[in-house]
Structures are given as structure tokens and as C-alpha cells.
Amino acid sequence: MATIAASRIKRELKEVKADAELIKDDVSVELMDNSYLALTGEIPGPKDTPYEGGTFHLKIIIPETYPFNPPQVSFTTKIWHPNISSVTGAICLDILKDQWAAAMTLRTVLLSVQALLSLPEPDDPQDAVVAQQYKENQDAYRRTARHWACAYAGAKSSSRELDEKVERITEMGFNESDARDALSSTDWDVGRAVEKLMS
Amino acid sequence: MPDVKTPSGPENMDSDPNSDGLKHRAHANSTDADEASKDSENAGATGGTATDSAEKDGAGSQESLFECNICLDTARDAVVSRCGHLFCWPCLYQWLETRPNRQTCPVCKAGISKESVTPLYGRGSTKQQDPRDKIPQRPPGERPEPETQGPFQGFGFGDGGFQMSFGIGAFPFGFFASTFNLGEGGRFMGHPHRPQVPPNPDEQFLSKVFLWVAVLFVIWLLIA
Numbered sequence: 122m123a124t125i126a127a128s129r130i131k132r133e134l135k136e137v138k139a140d141a142e143l144i145k146d147d148v149s150v151e152l153m154d155n156s157y158l159a160l161t162g163e164i165p166g167p168k169d170t171p172y173e174g175g176t177f178h179l180k181i182i183i184p185e186t187y188p189f190n191p192p193q194v195s196f197t198t199k200i201w202h203p204n205i206s207s208v209t210g211a212i213c214l215d216i217l218k219d220q221w222a223a224a225m226t227l228r229t230v231l232l233s234v235q236a237l238l239s240l241p242e243p244d245d246p247q248d249a250v251v252a253q254q255y256k257e258n259q260d261a262y263r264r265t266a267r268h269w270a271c272a273y274a275g276a277k278s279s280s281r282e283l284d285e286k287v288e289r290i291t292e293m294g295f296n297e298s299d300a301r302d303a304l305s306s307t308d309w310d311v312g313r314a315v316e317k318l319m320s
Numbered sequence: 321m322p323d324v325k326t327p328s329g330p331e332n333m334d335s336d337p338n339s340d341g342l343k344h345r346a347h348a349n350s351t352d353a354d355e356a357s358k359d360s361e362n363a364g365a366t367g368g369t370a371t372d373s374a375e376k377d378g379a380g381s382q383e384s385l386f387e388c389n390i391c392l393d394t395a396r397d398a399v400v401s402r403c404g405h406l407f408c409w410p411c412l413y414q415w416l417e418t419r420p421n422r423q424t425c426p427v428c429k430a431g432i433s434k435e436s437v438t439p440l441y442g443r444g445s446t447k448q449q450d451p452r453d454k455i456p457q458r459p460p461g462e463r464p465e466p467e468t469q470g471p472f473q474g475f476g477f478g479d480g481g482f483q484m485s486f487g488i489g490a491f492p493f494g495f496f497a498s499t500f501n502l503g504e505g506g507r508f509m510g511h512p513h514r515p516q517v518p519p520n521p522d523e524q525f526l527s528k529v530f531l532w533v534a535v536l537f538v539i540w541l542l543i544a
């Protein structure tokens with residue numbers, strides 16, 4: 122069945138590259154090698170979200186049983202989002218699991234992942250810490266997601282205050298991404314973040 | 321020119337696989353709108369749907385109309401679902417085998433089963449058979465409820481639609497069958513791939529009661 126998978130991906134790639142809507146949105150897919158079973162995707166952070174201005178990279182692994190089973194999609198760009206693991210980049214999205222249908226394509230997948238950035242589903246979380254923050258402290262969630270988009274996805278206009286907090290902790294000898302993780306999961310309370318790093 | 325859209329094939333139905341995804345309705349709708357405007361432009365050409373789906377494919381041919389919704393190639397041993405979606409039989413078969421518990425159309429997620437699809441016989445097909453002998457009428461597009469195949473299906477609670485009415489309808493016959501040993505060991509009649517349900521104690525009790533009522537009724541008839 123590997124033949125259906127490869128020939129379908131070949132077709133879908135052509136389709137994605139010719140799709141006016143995707144081109145306009147700067148959504149793209151490329152092959153990782155010649156196998157047609159591993160691809161990389163790129164989606165811009167949607168407007169009016171903390172991800173705006175960032176570029177997010179995806180890894181798309183096509184199973185040999187594609188399209189009868191969904192592709193495995195994960196973020197390779199670090200991102201702060203209730204339905205995406207802040208550690209592994211794994212995505213919790215129904216169409217990539219039990220709601221997959223064989224007529225769905227790379228186009229569907231890319232647009233759905235992009236839509237997920239605009240509309241988080243905190244009740245079906247992948248990252249419990251982010252989901253809790255999203256529900257209990259929307260403002261902290263927005264600032265953290267924005268900070269991560271600037272730090273990892275190339276978005277501009279980061280908050281100076283948050284950058285300084287990360288610096289303060291790195292000056293104590295902690296590594297930057299650990300410092301960011303700790304601050305992010307403690308609503309940017311430096312004391313609690315340091316405590317967390319020490320434990 | 322809204323009449324251009326009337327020869328509505330599956331393309332014009334709400335058949336976007338995104339339809340229960342997140343907020344893709346927006347995307348799907350805008351695509352529909354685009355297609356509708358293309359339709360109007362092509363009002364003179366034959367078959368608005370053919371033209372726009374060919375354009376969507378970028379191939380500029382009419383081939384895509386007959387592409388399988390799973391392998392995206394021209395459908396071989398083509399079958400069409402009751403919701404109007406076209407597949408190669410091998411492709412659809414594999415999809416249904418992959419998801420035995422959730423048999424839904426890969427395009428629109430309507431209920432689908434191996435029995436409910438209609439094969440299409442073209443002129444050049446191996447079986448030289450007039451399609452009208454087998455297919456009295458082209459089936460209209462429908463949206464039956466998804467037919468779940470869970471372990472407790474067939475009892476008629478919450479399954480909905482077709483499955484439910486069948487389950488209830490067949491129930492008394494199930495009693496008869498087990499009571500008079502006519503059936504296949506108490507298996508319900510009616511549905512081809514319902515798993516065999518061993519008669520439970522309650523059911524056996526009910527069967528006995530049913531039998532006695534029947535016997536008393538016959539006796540009463542004889543006396544009266």
C-alpha cells in the first residue's frame with residue numbers, strides 16, 4: 122500500500138503548491154527526502170493571535186497506510202499553546218486522530234493546524250500547564266505565547282519586561298530555555314520560577 | 321444565474337471534509353463562493369460543476385470528476401455511496417476495513433456500508449451488463465446516520481436511524497427463533513454483520529413466558 126501513499130503525496134504536493142489560498146497565506150510544504158513519506162510544513166501565525174508574525178515549522182510523517190491512517194504532525198518550532206506540547210511539539214487535534222477521513226489531504230491538515238492556533242481548545246489539552254494558564258489567566262497566556270513566538274518563531278515586538286526576567290534567571294547560571302519554561306509555567310513569578318529550577 | 325448551480329452533484333453538497341473541523345467553515349464557504357462565481361462565468365459552457373472542479377485540480381481536464389476520493393486517481397471498479405461520493409471499490413473497502421467500528425464516508429462522514437454502495441458499470445467494463453438491469457434508478461444523494469458497529473449495537477438504544485428500527489423490529493422474532501429453535505441459536509435476524517449475541521438469562525426467561533402465553537392462547541382458541 123506504500124504505492125498509494127507515495128502517489129497520493131506526489132499529487133497533493135502539486136495541489137498544495139498550486140493552491141491560491143495557501144500561497145496567499147504563506148502556508149507551504151516540502152519533501153524532506155525522496156521517499157514521499159517525510160515532509161516539512163510551514164505555517165505563519167494567524168492574525169490577531171499571540172502567534173502573529175511568527176513562522177512555525179512542522180514535521181509531517183506519512184505512514185505507509187496513508188491515506189487510511191492520518192499523517193503524524195508535530196511542531197518543530199517551540200510554541201506555547203494549550204493543544205500543543207511545549208516540550209515535544211505534539212499536537213492534539215481530532216482530525217489527526219479518530220476524526221481522520223481518507224479524503225482529507227495535506228491541505229486540510231495544514232489549514233486545520235493553522236485554525237487551531239486561532240482557536241485553542243483548552244478542554245481537550247495536550248499541554249496541561251498551558252491549558253490551565255489559558256483558563257485561569259488569559260493575560261499571562263497571551264503574554265507567554267507572544268514571548269515564545271518572539272523567542273522561537275521570529276515574531277517581533279517582544280515584551281521587554283519578560284525578556285528581562287529571562288535574563289535575570291540566566292544570569293544566575295541557568296540555561297535560557299529552562300529559565301523560559303520555568304517562568305512560563307509560574308505566570309512569570311521570578312521567585313517561584315527559581316524555586317522550580319532548584320527543585 | 322443561480323440555476324447554473326442546480327445540476328448539483330456531490331461537489332455542491334456540504335461535503336467538505338473540514339465541515340466538523342474547527343473554524344474551517346469560513347474556508348469552505350469562501351471556496352464555495354469562488355466556485356459559484358466561476359460557475360456564473362462559465363454559464364455558457366456545459367456542466368458548471370465539471371468546469372470548476374477541473375479548474376480546482378489545475379489539470380484543465382474533466383478527469384477529476386471521476387477521481388476516487390481516496391487515491392485521487394481515476395476510479396477503478398468504481399462505486400458510489402448513497403451520499404454521492406465516488407471511490408474505487410478496493411480503496412473504499414480498505415477504508416471500511418481500517419475503521420470497522422466507525423463506518424463513515426471518507427468525504428462527508430455520512431453513514432456508509434459495503435452493502436449500501438452502488439457499483440458503476442461503464443460501457444467498457446469487464447462485465448458487459450446493462451447497468452439499468454441492476455440499478456433501476458440512480459440513487460439520490462442522502463445523508464444517512466453513521467452506522468456504528470460497537471459491541472452493544474443493535475439493541476436500539478441511542479444508535480439512531482436505520483440500525484435502531486431494525487433492532488427493535490427483529491426483537492420479537494429473536495424470541496420466536498430461540499423459543500421454537502427455528503433460528504440459528506437465538507441470533508437476531510436482519511442484519512448481516514451483527515455479532516452473535518448469546519441469549520442472556522433475562523431473555524431466556526422472557527422466552528419461556530412468551531412460550532407459555534402462546535401455549536395458553538392456543539389452548540384458549542381450542543376451547544372457545
Ligand SMILES: [Zn+2]
Pocket residue numbers: 388389390391392393395396407408411
Ligand atoms: Zn481509489
Ligand SMILES: [Zn+2]
Pocket residue numbers: 401403404405425426427428429430
Ligand atoms: Zn459522502
